[in-house]
Amino acid sequence: MSRWRSLPEPTWARVSYPQIDFQDIYYYAAPKMNGAPKSLDEVDPAILDAYKKLGIPLREQEILAGVEPQNRVAVDAVFDSVSVVTTFRAELAKAGVIFCSISDALQEHPELVRKYIGSVVPVTDNYYATLNSAVFTDGSFVYIPKGVRCPMELSTYFRINEKNTGQFERTLIIAEEGSYVSYLEGCTAPQRDENQLHAAVVELVTMDDAEIKYSTVQNWYPGDANGRGGIYNFVTKRGDCRGKNSKISWTQVETGSAITWKYPSVILRGEGSRGEFYSIAVSNGMQQVDSGTKMIHLGKNTTSRIISKGISAGRSQNTYRGLVSAHRKATNARNFTNCDSLLIGNQCGAHTVPYIESKTSTATFEHEATTSKISEDQLFYCMQRGLTAEESTALIVNGFVKDVLQQLPMEFAVEAQKLISISLEGSVG
């Protein structure tokens, strides 16, 4: 904490906001409960109801009864600063998978937590990561043992309910040799006049031949049309491909938040490891997005791929900021980057800031970037066929982001598509 106090706030991103009064934030807000819930039946019905309205299934039996086994999703629900419930724990435990809140993990598996936490994102990493390290109260913990393919999708849903609350959760996922897990994180917050702060840290570790697929659908409250209220989303996410031929893939659909400051990154340490980053960032109204990725090639024959689709509407500003670097020993490192920006209207902005550093002559880095505007001619064509201006825009935008949507698990791709349409409502006259 004292280390954080000594750090200056970062100002290099293309975002502007009034200075945050860090004394004015509740660092811990818990839903009212008498002790920790032992099962779903003990969870406050109001909370269950809130999740139900969000379409998030917490009731295991309902899921078991109605849905095909391959579509089952285990959920860890984080309300304000506390994890309220984690489903399917018993069944996952049979496969050897540990999926629980990080506070439970500290009680039950302290050796694992201690070994890995802070090993990817050190306490001293950056301003918000340091703040998180000092004050984090909960989050999700996943451990996939050697050779296990996690039998279902895992997910965490975050919701910030209390006003003036800062949510500082910490997620740690470890995939041992030859294992695989697909993890989805969803975020929502109701409308509030004040700004709320979300400063999370996510750490991923893959050992030899392991793979983690991490998807995010972020729909924090973006503030009103004049930029009042909304979430400040200042997040540090990083994966470490520690083992040979391991793989980490980040997919994100970002539609909410007043300000997004987020760069999911991969450290390609193991020989032949692979990092991927697929992103859709939608900004409307007064939203500001400064997002991208870092691919740090350290090992031999490492490869990475970046596909970023930015969509700006209203008076928003949308920046892609990415770093691809190859260390001296990263022979034959390869990267392919494609950044496309789509502008809707003439008051928004799109910016692309790629940084490329190579210390080895054997690296091959490719970068493609396009900026286009939805043309009046395309809109007119769609409208002539009977689609309204908004339906036409949604259709063209969905075509634009298709490459990235395909990376999401099926059921979430549909949700994400709807979300994109909703966020762009009112963006065309």
Added chain:
Amino acid sequence: MLEINNLHVKIAGEDKVILRSLTLKVAKGEVAAIMGPNGSGKSTLSYVIAGKPDYEVMDGEVLLDGVNILEMAPDERAAAGLFLAFQYPMEIPGVATMTFLKAAMNAQRKQRGQAELTTPEFIKRVNAAADLLGIPKDMLRRPLNVGFSGGEKKRMEILQMTLLEPKMSVMDETDSGLDIDALKIVAEGVNARRDPEHAFLVITHYQRLLDYIKPDTVHVMSRGRIVKTGGPELALELEANGYRDYQSAA
């Protein structure tokens, strides 16, 4: 069916007047052709009928079944039964042709207060229309018009016309860039829809298309107005003598 009275149109934000006191009628069941030299305002007329925002109507009215459509948005005109086959159809990257067709058909049904098509019903209709127009199934899975040849794009326009079942179709130089085989297929698509309930306004520079789509009426357009109206023989006369007489007369 379509009635245009004393239409004056200029490019929005500019002084250039393109259509001047243009008057034209297309009756129910009629196939009317408009022929004219380049720059006579033929394409502008088709865009104004469909509601493209680049133009400003200074005076006049466009009636579809007696209703002035000039105040309606393009999608409302479409739902009212108006279709424009574009001279240069737009590419929509990432949107599969099937997806686009279904969205368009259901959007029109919604505006008319009809229920959405079921997927089996939709597929049945698309397959029937595609077979009629010699459109291979793999083309329907590709993004709309992206990488299509000129002929494929025009056939896709006719496919959309067939599926959307408009009562009034305006075809803007559908023959441009088509070889004779493609031309025949396009003409068959139009002829298949010819009946006492439907009307067509076929805009063309050349007589060639009219060998395959026999018009009831031929209008000659020059400098933004209709300068002569006659039967199919007028098209043959233009083919022989060119547009010179009309350009000087206008």
